[in-house]
Amino acid sequence: MSDQSGSGWSTDGLGYLQNKVERQRVLVIHPFEQDHSAASAAARSPSARLEEAVGLAEAINVEIVEASLAPLRRIKPATFIGPGRVDELRLQVEAEEIDLVIFDCELSPIQQRNLERGIKAKVIDRTALILEIFGDRANTKEGELQVELAHLVYQKSRLVRSWTHLERQRGGSGFMGGPGETQIESDRRIITDRITKIRRQLEQVTRTRTLHRARRQKAPYPVVALVGYTNAGKSTLFNRVTDAEVLAEDMLFATLDPTMRRIDLPSGRTIILSDTVGFISELPTTLVAAFRATLEEVLEADVIVHVRDASHEDTEIQKQDVEGVLRELGVEIGAEDSAPVLEAMNKADLLGAEEFEALTTYCERYQDKILLSGLTGEGCDDLIAELDRLLSEKNLIETVLVPYEDGATQAWIRANTKILDESASEDGMTFTISVDPIAWGRFRK
Numbered sequence: 001m002s003d004q005s006g007s008g009w010s011t012d013g014l015g016y017l018q019n020k021v022e023r024q025r026v027l028v029i030h031p032f033e034q035d036h037s038a039a040s041a042a043a044r045s046p047s048a049r050l051e052e053a054v055g056l057a058e059a060i061n062v063e064i065v066e067a068s069l070a071p072l073r074r075i076k077p078a079t080f081i082g083p084g085r086v087d088e089l090r091l092q093v094e095a096e097e098i099d100l101v102i103f104d105c106e107l108s109p110i111q112q113r114n115l116e117r118g119i120k121a122k123v124i125d126r127t128a129l130i131l132e133i134f135g136d137r138a139n140t141k142e143g144e145l146q147v148e149l150a151h152l153v154y155q156k157s158r159l160v161r162s163w164t165h166l167e168r169q170r171g172g173s174g175f176m177g178g179p180g181e182t183q184i185e186s187d188r189r190i191i192t193d194r195i196t197k198i199r200r201q202l203e204q205v206t207r208t209r210t211l212h213r214a215r216r217q218k219a220p221y222p223v224v225a226l227v228g229y230t231n232a233g234k235s236t237l238f239n240r241v242t243d244a245e246v247l248a249e250d251m252l253f254a255t256l257d258p259t260m261r262r263i264d265l266p267s268g269r270t271i272i273l274s275d276t277v278g279f280i281s282e283l284p285t286t287l288v289a290a291f292r293a294t295l296e297e298v299l300e301a302d303v304i305v306h307v308r309d310a311s312h313e314d315t316e317i318q319k320q321d322v323e324g325v326l327r328e329l330g331v332e333i334g335a336e337d338s339a340p341v342l343e344a345m346n347k348a349d350l351l352g353a354e355e356f357e358a359l360t361t362y363c364e365r366y367q368d369k370i371l372l373s374g375l376t377g378e379g380c381d382d383l384i385a386e387l388d389r390l391l392s393e394k395n396l397i398e399t400v401l402v403p404y405e406d407g408a409t410q411a412w413i414r415a416n417t418k419i420l421d422e423s424a425s426e427d428g429m430t431f432t433i434s435v436d437p438i439a440w441g442r443f444r445k
C-alpha cells in the first residue's frame with residue numbers, strides 16, 4: 001500500500017517494501033525486558049516470540065539475514081534498545097548491506113526516527129509489519145479499504161503522539177527534526193479527510209455485502225465459522241471437510257478474506273462453513289476494528305469452531321489471545337446468548353506418543369474438545385459428528401397426531417426425526433419428536 005494522499009507525510013515504511021524489485025535484506029529483533037519475562041511464567045518465551053516475528057517477516061517475502069533477541073534491563077525512551085546495541089546494529093547493517101530492521105515491539109515515532117538515524121537503515125515495528133502483510137494480502141475491495149483505514153488510523157495516532165511528545169520537550173523546537181506544528185496540523189487534516197472518505201466507501205461496500213448476506217439467509221442454513229490463531233490450520237481443516245482448495249500455507253495470515261462453502265453433514269443437515277482471518281497476539285486494536293466487518297460473519301455464526309495448534313508450545317497463550325479478540329468482538333464464550341464454541345485441537349499428528357495420549361484422555365472428558373488433524377484427516381469425522389449433534393439441539397420439539405392410514409408421514413417421522421415419545425390411541429399415533437425446523441417446514445408443505 002502506498003502513500004495514496006500524495007501529501008508526503010511519513011509512511012513509516014509502508015509501501016516501501018513493495019516498490020523494490022529485489023528482495024529486501026532484513027534483520028529481525030525481538031527486544032524484551034529481562035525481569036518481566038522471568039516474572040510471569042504465563043508469558044510466551046522470548047524465543048517463541050522471535051520465531052513468530054520471523055514468521056511475520058517471512059509473510060512479506062523478504063530475505064531474513066538474521067533474527068536475534070535483544071534482552072533489555074529497561075526500555076530506553078529515546079531508542080527502546082540501549083545505545084551499545086544501536087551501534088552494533090549500525091555496524092552489522094553496513095557490513096551485511098541490510099535494508100530494513102524489524103523491531104518486534106511497539107515503537108513510538110520518535111524511537112523509530114532515532115533508531116533509523118542511529119542504525120542507518122529503515123526501521124519498522126510490529127504493527128507496521130502486520131499492516132504491511134495485510135496490505136499485501138487484501139484482495140477484495142473491502143479488504144483493501146479496511147487495511148487502508150487501519151493504516152491511516154495508525155498514522156494519525158502517531159502524528160498526535162509525536163506532536164504531544166514534541167510539545168513536552170518544548171524549548172528545542174524541531175529538536176528531533178520532526179515537522180513543525182503547522183505541518184502536522186495539515187497532515188492530520190489530510191489524513192482525517194481521507195479517513196472520512198474511506199469510511200464512506202466502506203459503508204457502501206458493507207451495505208452491498210449485507211444485502212448478499214440477507215439473500216443467503218433466505219437459504220437458511222446454519223453458519224459454522226472456523227476461527228483461531230494464525231497458522232493454526234483453519235484453511236487446511238476447511239479444505240479437508242469441504243474438499244475445497246483454499247490457500248493453506250505455512251505462512252502467517254495466509255487467509256484474509258472469509259471464504260464460505262456449503263457442506264452436507266452425515267445427518268443430511270446442510271451447513272455453511274466459513275474460513276476466516278487468523279488472530280495474533282497484540283493484534284493492534286485499529287486492525288481489530290478495521291476487520292470488524294469481515295469478522296461480523298463470525299459474530300453471526302451459529303457455531304464457532306476454535307481451531308488450535310495443539311502441537312505449539314504456546315497453544316494455551318494463543319487460546320487466550322483468540323478468546324480475547326473474540327471478546328473484543330462481542331462473543332462471550334460460554335454465555336447464554338453467544339454461539340456455542342467447539343475446540344478443534346489440531347495438528348494431532350505432530351504430537352509425541354505421550355502428549356497424544358494425554359490429550360486424547362483430556363478431550364474425551366469434554367464433549368466440546370476434539371483432537372484431530374486437518375492434514376491427515378484423523379478425528380475430522382468426530383468434529384463433524386459433534387457439529388451435527390450441536391445443531392440438532394436447535395431442533396424443535398413437536399407433538400403430532402398422525403392418523404393410522406397416513407403411512408407416509410409415519411415413515412418420514414421415523415426416518416428424519418428423533419422420536420422422544422410415541423403412544424397409540426383411537427385416532428392414530430401421537431409422536432413427540434425432535435426435528436430440524438427447516439426439514440420440518442419443508443415436509444409440512
Ligand SMILES: Nc1nc2c(ncn2[C@@H]2O[C@H](COP(=O)(O)OP(=O)(O)OP(=O)(O)O)[C@@H](O)[C@H]2O)c(=O)[nH]1
Pocket residue numbers: 228229230231232233234235236237247248249250251252253254255256276277278279346347348349350372373374375376
Ligand atoms: N502436521 C500438520 N500440519 C498442519 C495441520 N493443519 C495445518 N497444518 C499446516 O500448518 C500450516 C498452516 O496451515 P493453514 O491451514 O494455512 O493455517 P490457517 O489457520 O488457515 O492460517 P492463516 O490463514 O494464516 O491464519 C500449513 O503449513 C499446514 O500444512 C495438521 O493437522 N498437521
Ligand SMILES: [Mg+2]
Pocket residue numbers: 234235236247248254255275276
Ligand atoms: Mg488460512
